Structure formats: C-alpha cells, structure tokens
Amino acid sequence: MSDSTADTATPARPTPVDPRLLEILVCPVTKTELTYDRDAGELISRKAGLAYPIRDGIPIMLPDEARKLED
Amino acid sequence: MGNDAGHAFVAGHYAARAQDYVSSTTHSTGADLDQIEALLREVGHGADVLDLGCGGGHVSFRAAPHVARVVACDLTPSMLDAVASEARTRGLDNIEVRQGAAERLPFADAAFDLVLSRFSAHHWLGFEAGLCEARRVLRPQGHAVFIDTISPASGLLDTTLQSIELLRDASHVRNHTLADWVAALARAGLPVESVTPRRLPLEFAAWIARTATEALRVQAIRSLQATAPAEVRDYFRFSEDGSFEIDTACFVCRAG
Numbered sequence: 001m002s003d004s005t006a007d008t009a010t011p012a013r014p015t016p017v018d019p020r021l022l023e024i025l026v027c028p029v030t031k032t033e034l035t036y037d038r039d040a041g042e043l044i045s046r047k048a049g050l051a052y053p054i055r056d057g058i059p060i061m062l063p064d065e066a067r068k069l070e071d
Numbered sequence: 072m073g074n075d076a077g078h079a080f081v082a083g084h085y086a087a088r089a090q091d092y093v094s095s096t097t098h099s100t101g102a103d104l105d106q107i108e109a110l111l112r113e114v115g116h117g118a119d120v121l122d123l124g125c126g127g128g129h130v131s132f133r134a135a136p137h138v139a140r141v142v143a144c145d146l147t148p149s150m151l152d153a154v155a156s157e158a159r160t161r162g163l164d165n166i167e168v169r170q171g172a173a174e175r176l177p178f179a180d181a182a183f184d185l186v187l188s189r190f191s192a193h194h195w196l197g198f199e200a201g202l203c204e205a206r207r208v209l210r211p212q213g214h215a216v217f218i219d220t221i222s223p224a225s226g227l228l229d230t231t232l233q234s235i236e237l238l239r240d241a242s243h244v245r246n247h248t249l250a251d252w253v254a255a256l257a258r259a260g261l262p263v264e265s266v267t268p269r270r271l272p273l274e275f276a277a278w279i280a281r282t283a284t285e286a287l288r289v290q291a292i293r294s295l296q297a298t299a300p301a302e303v304r305d306y307f308r309f310s311e312d313g314s315f316e317i318d319t320a321c322f323v324c325r326a327g
Contacts, residue, residue, distance in 0.1 A: 024142070025179070061171040
C-alpha cells in the first residue's frame with residue numbers, strides 16, 4: 001500500500017495495546033480469536049497462519065498487510 | 072483488480088489527504104449527523120458502536136459522548152492517525168481505531184449495538200459483502216445507520232453521476248440507487264425502518280480540492296456538465312462555477 005511502505009520500520013518499542021481493546025477483535029479471514037504477541041507487537045491468527053502488525057497502536061487487520069507464519 | 076490490491080489502491084488514494092477530510096465542513100456538519108445524534112440519545116446509552124469507513128471521523132466524534140465505546144474502522148491508516156489524534160485533542164477517550172476492510176471486518180459476531188456508516192459504501196468493492204458484515208457484527212435488535220450518496224433511478228442521470236464521480240475520484244466504485252439500497256439491506260438481514268432523503272450541495276472548488284483531482288479530469292467534468300442535456304442539468308443543478316447538488320439518503324435499519 002503506497003502510504004504504508006514509508007513507515008514499515010517498526011518503532012523501537014511497540015506501542016502497548018490495552019488488552020481490553022482486543023476483546024472484540026478477530027481474524028478478518030477466519031473470524032477466530034487472535035493472540036497478542038506483546039514483544040513483536042503483532043496479533044497472531046493461528047488458524048489463518050497470519051500475524052497482523054500493530055503500527056502506532058493501530059491494529060492493521062488486513063490480510064495483505066499481515067506476515068505469514070512459518071509453521 | 073483483486074480485492075486486496077483494490078483495498079490498497081483506495082487506502083493509498085486517501086492517505087495524503089486525511090487532514091482535509093477531518094476539517095471538511097461538508098463532512099463535519101449536516102442534518103444527517105444531527106439525526107445520528109438524536110438516535111444515539113435515544114438508544115446509545117452504554118452502547119458499543121462501530122463507525123464503519125470512518126474517514127475523517129465525524130460520526131465517531133458525534134457519537135462518542137453518547138455511548139460507551141466507538142470503534143472507528145477504515146482502510147486508510149493516515150485517516151485513522153488523524154482520527155486518533157483529533158479524538159485526543161477533543162478529549163474523547165472512548166474512540167479506538169482499527170484498520171480493516173468493510174467486506175472482511177476484523178470483529179467478532181454480535182460485537183456491537185450499533186453500526187454507523189456515512190459516505191463510505193460507495194467506495195466498497197463488495198457492497199453486499201459489506202452490508203452482510205455489518206449485520207454479522209451487530210447484536211440482535213441492534214441498529215444500523217447507513218448514509219450515502221444516492222444514484223438517480225434514471226439511466227442517463229445515473230451514468231452522468233458515476234462518470235463525474237469516477238473522474239473526480241479514481242477510487243470511486245458506485246453510487247447505488249435507493250431501490251438497490253433497500254433491497255440489499257433486506258437481503259443482508261437489515262430491514263429498513265426509515266429512509267430520510269436529503270439533497271447535498273457540493274461546492275465545486277472544495278469538492279475537487281479534497282480529492283486533489285488532476286486538471287485534465289477537472290476539465291473533463293466541466294465538459295460533461297457543459298454539454299449535458301437539460302434533464303441532467305436540471306437534476307444536478309449545475310452552476311456556473313461547477314457546483315452542483317446530489318441526493319443522499321439516511322437508512323435506519325434494525326437487525327432481526
């Protein structure tokens with residue numbers, strides 16, 4: 001996406017996300033729950049095998065912006 | 072264009088002009104926003120609200136004081152940054168932002184009491200899919216409010232509107248007719264309780280500045296206006312400076 005390529009460099013310390021804010025969030029592909037990886041600043045969908053980034057505290061819930069999980 | 076590529080195109084298109092949408096008076100004022108606020112005074116107490124395709128965040132800003140929580144969702148990250156920053160400025164700490172696509176919402180079933188969506192659906196690549204997603208995330212008996220520009224039923228007027236919209240904004244998908252809306256909402260499980268039609272005057276210079284329409288396309292719009300038959304000129308009320316009027320509608324729906 002044209003505007004996000006400029007800020008792909010993740011901040012040195014990921015902005016923490018309030019766990020309460022994650023309660024209604026699901027994977028947009030599988031509609032199943034997400035696990036918050038605080039250290040990586042990502043929301044993991046095991047079922048879809050995708051890790052959604054959190055940039056500046058904003059969860060980026062787009063499959064084409066997500067990182068594919070190795071296993 | 073596949074959905075993901077299409078989404079990236081829409082998001083990129085709006086990225087540079089987020090602040091223009093936050094400060095646009097066309098978007099920040101209006102009887103439709105007053106109507107939303109009146110509904111929220113009635114049913115918004117303690118509610119979880121989704122602002123679907125939040126753009127500059129005007130629905131979120133109006134809704135936040137009346138409800139428990141507003142989740143502002145949009146495809147364009149810089150819009151979300153602008154909304155989050157404006158929410159902080161206004162001291163509205165119950166607005167959260169999420170980047171997502173209307174056709175694939177990242178929210179659990181029945182997560183919201185209200186879904187509000189204003190001037191967004193004409194950008195969706197999947198109109199019906201977006202409406203079905205709105206229904207899915209809504210709790211039973213929850214309200215959904217959709218406000219959008221409406222295409223006239225006449226083929227000639229419809230073609231003129233879509234042409235002007237596409238020339239002005241390359242990310243335009245389609246303005247739907249009133250009949251399309253009512254039928255699609257019913258199919259999505261969101262029967263319409265009320266429809267409020269409104270006429271929206273568009274001041275030409277501000278309207279094209281907001282989308283940074285290139286000169287060639289502006290010229291093409293002016294040419295379409297100048298050569299339009301009387302029926303078309305009368306409907307849109309094209310004026311000397313290119314300003315014109317379009318129809319909008321506010322649909323209030325109730326999930327069964």
